[in-house]
Amino acid sequence: MANKPNWRAIKIHRSYTVDEASRALGVCKPTVRRWLKSGKLPVIDSQRPALILGSELIAFLNVRRKPKQRLRIDQCLCFSCKVPRSAAGRMAELVHASVSTFNVCMLCEACER
Ligand SMILES: [Zn+2]
CATH class of the missing domain: 1.10.10 (Arc Repressor Mutant, subunit A)
Structure with a gap:
């Protein structure tokens, strides 16, 4: 279902x-x-x-229906908190996923995961 x-x-x-x-x-x-x-x-x-x-x-x-969550340019959706959060220390890391794409990795400012 x-x-x-x-x-x-x-x-x-x-x-x-x-x-x-x-x-x-x-x-x-x-x-x-x-x-x-x-x-x-x-x-x-x-x-x-x-x-x-x-x-x-x-x-x-x-x-x-839940309202759509809008993220600011400096935010990611934290998988633990399930809300938009800024990066801890305002730092993010770009990791190559393929030749043309990146993944953004950052620590959540609230839960630090
Ligand atoms: Zn979090």
């Missing part, structure tokens, strides 16, 4: 059962049922099977 649900597979004017929504998004059925149980993802009515409007599903997934 996917880490991030692919909301682009959802059509706004279609309604989805839990099974259809889980298959379209690439998530487990219990995940969709948990979203419904939380009350944050509304169903069309109280009848069975529970139907979810595509536009409501897209709006729900957009609210859940």
Whole structure:
């Protein structure tokens, strides 16, 4: 199953059962049922099977989506802290990855990893 649900597979004017929504998004059925149980993802009515409007599903997934992290020119994404950090001592090392590419290696200013 996917880490991030692919909301682009959802059509706004279609309604989805839990099974259809889980298959379209690439998530487990219990995940969709948990979203419904939380009350944050509304169903069309109280009848069975529970139907979810595509536009409501897209709006729900957009609210859940994390905002993109923008890095300044002097920052890297620390793999330990999982946030943008500057280099410790303001130093970075360029390591040849291939003939035309480099990798930037630096120590995180916060965790020093
Ligand atoms: Zn760090």
